[in-house]
Amino acid sequence: MQNPWLYIGLFLVVGAIIPVVPIVFSALISPKKPNKIKQSTYECGMETVGDSWVQFRADYYIFALVFLVFDVETVFLFPWALSLKALPIFAVFEGVLFIMILIVGLVYTWRKGMLEWA
């Protein structure tokens, strides 16, 4: 059987090109009448107040950080989960230990109040 990654590679190329087709089609057909009012930023029909930069709350960054740690953890768990059937029973407990150590981390983060949306 041929390499499935060849299929995936070609799929990525074709799949990235296909959504461009309707856009190009639309760009050929649609009218183009740029106008300063039409192109102004939309703020419920009024003039914009202040520039378009909102204070980025640090809370978003904290959640992204906690997500990163747990994402790496779950990536480690994938090979463990795959070979669980064929391994002796203490392998289950090694994985459980891994998860418990990171649940301790989650509880620590919770208790320190980092999971609150201040």
Place this chain on the structure above:
Amino acid sequence: MDATQVIFIVSAALIVVSALMVVTSRNLVHAALWLISALFGVAILYVLLEAGFLAVVQVVVYIGAIAIMFIFAVMLTRRDMLDKGPQVNASWPVALGLCLLTFVGLGFLLSRFGDKFSHLPGALPPNLDPLLALGNALVSPQAFVLPFEVASVLLLAALVGAVYVARNHK
């Protein structure tokens, strides 16, 4: 010149060009997006090395978590704080000379290895399922179970450190 070599050269070119654009882009978000393109090129290299699992993990962890964190961090800056000055400073000829010297030196050193670079990695044994072998290696006491558990402690340390640095010290 077979297909694997062509794909390797294309993805290597993608990585080098993207990395160059990361460093020289004036707009920070554009730099982050070029970084994503470089990471994607690395994922393609993993596929060429028959490490499909690592390729997908690269996309999930690097592009899906770390690159998004970079973009969040970049968005903390104001939009009009683009880099407006010149991209090079006054001593750029010296830097260029040193780079060329290093390149020639490395090229000479690598060419002394002879033809050890001219073959592809050996084929995996046919009955080996790489994912099952990886899972086996991660939990068997003769292999990597201790690094596996220490990795979780390392992640815990990273989490605790980040929480400590980021919280409001009252």
Place this chain on the structure above:
Amino acid sequence: MDLFLTDPIKMVYDWLMQLLTGWGLPGAVANVLLILVGIVVLIIVAMTIDIMLVWLERKVVARFQGRLGPNRVGLFGLLQPIPDIIKLIIKEDITPTGADKVVFNMAPILSLASVIFLWAVIPLAATVYGADLNVGLLYLVAAGALGTLSIIMAGWASNNKYAVLGAYRQVATMLSFEIPMIAALLIPTILASSLSLKTITTAQGGVWFFWLSPLGALIFLVAAIAELGRSPFDLNEGESEIVSGYHIEYTGMKFGLFFAGELLHAFTFGAFIGILFFGGWSFFGIERIPGLGWMASSPYFGAVAVLLKGVFFYWVIMWIKYTVPRIRIDHMLAFNWKFLTPLSFVLLMVTAMVNRLLQDFANTPQWPIYVGGMFLSNILIGWITIEILRVYGRKQKAKEPVHPAAKSVAAPSAGHH
């Protein structure tokens, strides 16, 4: 003819291969060409399903809201998507001033592309699938990561406060709910011992994974709805709050791509729930009836089964969307990090332990012990969770101060009788 019934793709492939090599093309080039043809066909099928989903969505939302929905264009309004598409194509494409043109244009393309990429690994039948990747489940998560990226790009490039706010909140949601989703995905991995979607489906030949882990299916459903950005987690499209979030500055076909991408994403996740937990292409066990075996195991019925399950779960997702009000962002993040993530990890640990202990009974005449044990462990975890929530809820209620109006209402009625 036999091959036509059991493996139509191989039949077409062999025939075309003979044709092309007969014309003188070298084998490798012909192979790549045939793969490209297959990919284009698959993507066209996915986009056709997408177009029909527009009709389905409008009809179902209308019925939920007590009205008729589209019924003018074609019989039952079935041709309604066509005027919709024509309308979107002929609209003018307005790019706001100050928007970052390259990123602004790339975002909708990446958004739809990330959904199309998912179709490469969906097995519609035992012999009808794109590629049988040995890391299919992780590929699913990776394509979701690309979708998340397209949202940030859209929000940032639009040069608009509301777009940026909507994009931040949406991405925070999607990132947070990926953890319980991946933990729920680890459960079919443990049960089937493989990451490949085709192997997971064939491993459900005996009993569907839903019976082995109903709580896992439920967690995956909830996390998938959050990943899709559908209500009740649609902070992005807070129509009453931030007027369309990151979609604000997009007009015409670019908005169409976002919209179509979202619908197709919902349907694809419906199909994934069907494949991962509800048996995929197996037609509810009909193929085990002797005599009907040939019919039910043919790829045509398998594909129909997968698509029907996809439509059913898409309907469930829509049902939830049009019934439940939107959740506030802090409630939603608390729900994820304080409830769903610990629950999904506890479920994962318990499933791993119970599965390992009972797996010797799996394919033997004592299989009810295995199935019953797994099912009961899930019910036990669910019951313990509800008890914990109940105790916690009572404590919270006891801490609430009694509203002063309630005291004055209670007092007169105490004196009446």
